[in-house]
Amino acid sequence: MTRFAAPSAGEHDEIPAGSAGGAEVGTSTGPQPAGRPFRDATAWLIGGLSLLVSVLFLVVNLAYNQWNFIPPVDDAYIHLQYARQIGTGHFLQYNTGDPISTGASSLLYVLILGGAYALGVTGSAFLPFAMLFGTLCLALTAALTYRLGTRLAGRGVGISAGLLVALSGPLAWGATSGMEIAFVAFLLVALLLVFTGERAENRFRWTPVVAVAAALTRTELLVFAAVLSVAMVWHIVAHARGTKAPWLRVLGRVLWIGLPAYAAVAQFAFYRIVTGSAEQNGVLAKSLLHMPAVYPLEVADKALTNLRIFLTAFTGLTTYDYVFPGALLLAILGVVGLFRRAPQWRGLSLAVGIGVVLVLASVSTLEFADVHHMRYVQPLLPVLLLFAVIGIHSAAQLFPTARRSVLIGGVVVALLFSASQLPAWSLRQSQQAAGIRDQQVTISNWIKGHLPQDAKVAVNDVGAPAYFSERYIVDLIGLATNGFATPNLHGPGSLYEELKYLPEDRRPDYFVIFNSWSVHGLGEGGLFGRELITFELKSPRFSYTTPSGGSACQAARFCSKVTVYEAEWDALGSGDLPLQQPAGQIRDRLNVADLRDEERHDYQVVPAHQGFQPRTHLRTITGPDGGDVVDSGRHVIGGESFTFENLVPNQELTIVGRVDATEPAAGEPTGSRAVQVRANGETVGTWEFEADPRGWAETTFTIPAELVTEPTLTIELGPLQEFLGPYPDYAAYTYWAVQ
Structure with missing residues (x-):
């Protein structure tokens, strides 16, 4: 039976030559020096391939949008607006002078973009920078996945996993979306890679530091960092018992491992102090736990439905083209195989398995958990693909006489499937971007050209209007405007009442509303006055048979019309008293x-x-x-x-x-x-x-x-x-x- 070699300082963990499977996937005949990562030609080639794929995505996008950079989701402009505000000295103020709000789903990501803006990456170069930054992060992710796979199971496994990441359509879509998806994936793989490098000595100096960056990037990575921290503590305590290390030293190392927890507590405490809630506005607006009435079994049913969507897509056994067929099943086999055959990686195997389950469970509690092609869980794909390759290797051991054929055949099929889906994902991304350009970008530029410079505009899709129009924006969904997330969940009635609490100088002068969204019900309260213009989509329609393709509502035609109204506040307070004077006080x-x-x-x-x-x-x-x-x-x-x-x-x-x-x-x-x-x-x-x-x-x-x-x-x-x-x-x- 194949066993993975125990690690030693500065070495790869390779599959011994005594295993036919190890030799046949290109592994060496024994442990090799790790070498210097910047001189690893294979890492450069895999990263270069990923970069080429992403650049091709961008070229197709440009061709669909008259050679202008447009993201496939409006949410990218939310990050850009927060980042621009940070770069100009207005920390987390969506509108200059507003209270701090938490509409950016990734704090560290907008800080990085804000730093770039402060350094001079401004104007028309800012969005391309964000999209190119995503392509760079994905290229690094592919290269690091190769190195992580090589360290865990051999060079052949690493190469195959790195190529699958480089050829992943969903990851290329996410990397070129302007969102933090590729950055999150990069930090996740980097976290695991640094952990494996420090595991040999059971001395985790840099892993907690990387975990801090992960914790400040996305809540999902905080979950992963927490699980990996438990694994680090386990290794340190076990090693201390075996070597009888001084417990004071052990305690110091354990406290150091707690860095990501300290960072997370500080972040949530800051949010609580400045906004009144430790939760981000995105969670308040989207979580099933914040619905008007919370029924535990109803929440569990919806969460399990979301989880089933994730598992179905990751399994790849439907008409979806998310991953190659059987990927999730093979990944589970890979986790089990690594746990059984490589004792030195048991902590990592458990952490990865538990971490993925907890992340999927956490995201499943969101009302629209699978939004935008499951973008919240896309960063898990490099880990899934890596362990799927390890699973193919483990499965090949079941066929002693055809081990090489099964192994090579499985990897080739996975690579061919992934490569064959790239045109569809590229087209999908470009068509969605065309929908954003035809609607949100167009509307925002119309606002800038036709509404007074001091106009206050209420919107229900907050990204592009603030970024392009340079007008004061009120976010009715509650991502960028504090206090509106919960009323929006309750419906237009509660949203109307919350608008009444706004100071008069902040009340919207105009409403820019999707006709098909529930907030359009505000019109029943007389708030919508004269209709100024209606925008109807003319951009290409795309097939939304992929997971949650319909959430890209412009391209799927679920929000094809947007109307601009003048605001009418004349009837405000008209219902405060009974229609007839009551007999009494x-x-x-x-x-x-x-x-x-x-x-x-x-x-x-x-x-x-x-x-x-x-x-x-x-x-x-x-x-x-x-x-x-x-x-x-x-x-x-x-x-x-x-x-x-x-x-x-x-x-x-x-x-x-x-x-x-x-x-x-x-x-x-x-x-x-x-x-x-x-x-x-x-x-x-x-x-x-x-x-x-x-x-x-x-x-x-x-x-x-x-x-x-x-x-x-x-x-x-x-x-x-x-x-x-x-x-x-x-x-x-x-x-x-x-x-």
Whole structure:
């Protein structure tokens, strides 16, 4: 049986010549000196091939975009905007003078780009620099993958793995996207390579330093760094027991290994101090754990669905062209084989296996985990491909008489499959870039040329408008504008209420909105005034059969129209009071869908079914004086609870409720328009909501004085009978407490 040689200082770990498999993949007949990496011609050739592939991607992209550099995703411009702000001295301010925000998904990446901007890489050279930086990172990744593979399993394995990385369509797409994908992949492979180099002495001097860079780049790399840190501690403690090293020295080395943890804690503490949340805005905007209502089993179901998408794509056994067929299965075999046959790499094998699983599980908790061809997990591909090659080698050992044929055949098939998919990925990248140019870039330049220089513009795709238009941008999705991520998840109603909290000098003068996105519902609140222009895509449409191709919505035509509106704020606050003056004094008001007001009143929807999301919306009706009355509401199926304050004890309370009970149809006797009312836990009676096809209706319910014993009173609205329907089904807008 083939065994991997034990490492020694300054040596490769090669497969001994006694194994036919080792000799046949080009490994040497024994351990060889590691040599100097900068004099390794093979590393240069593999890196050069990767660079050539990426450059060809860029050339096709340029040809599709009249020889202008355009990324395939608008998010690249978010990084460029943050980096430009950093380079001009406005650290993490998306708009000059704004509070610090955390819309950049990679802190270290934008710091590097910001440094380049400060050094003079500005103007039209800035985006090409970012894209070329990505191509360089991928070339280094391919070269380092070769060296890592050589160190772990022999030169033949290293060469094959390096070539697969160089010929990977998804990685070339990511490297030329302007995003941090290739930089993350480079740091991941570099982290593993430095670890293997220091493993021989069980003295990890530089691995924690590289892990710090990894931890400050992406949360996924922080997870990997944490797992690898555990492996480092394990090796140090085991070595200390065997050599009886002084425990004080061991403790010092263990504390040094904790560097990435210290860096991560410092980063999250900084975020918490300056923004109020330790989580990045991207996580707040996209995590399943921040939905309006969080149901553990629903989250688990969606996360497992995302995980299945990842595993399906990495397996390569579908019509997807992400990796060669069987890659994931072979990678698992490679991890197991390395663990069994190379005791010196058992810690690494476990760390890689556990790290990949944890990263995939972490990313799976995002609502759009597979966005943009699974870009969050693309950096795992070099590790996957390396261990897949090791898996091919391990599988070849099962065929003693045909070991060489199986080995060479498996590698050749993998290489041919990868190379054959490069044209498709290049075309895909270019068509997506054409969609970004035809829409986001065009719109941004139109804004710059047609809107006043001091205009404030609200958008729901934040990258290009800020970078090109040089206007003040309000990000309705909440990546670059703090405080909007959670309201956006709740729906247009909550988004409208959050806009009301903006100071007047920061309220948008214009809205630039995808017609097909949920934020377009803001128009129901009268915020969209005169339509200035509508942009409709004319760029090439592409096939989105690849994983999450549809998330490149411009090229997939899921967001083909964008309209620019003048903002109208005339109806702001028009729904603050009941339509008719109540008979008494308003002691308190619960503005449903206003997240801040809901929190003040301990408001919550009590759903009749698990999985129901009580999203918010806007409604405008004509008031008694003929003017527009706008209010935000929340869909309720089941019931609600909330607490009124500032009440006068021992005085009758009248609740005025603004409720839309027209769904189901107003004329049908569904029984879903009645709720049971409880006050401080005591049943009071039944409240029949009226149905008005024009919109909401305002009805009242009286709480007897003897139940109002304190200045606060908790109200519960729920079904007339437990467990069985018909359940109340209505939209709640506002409740007033009148005495």
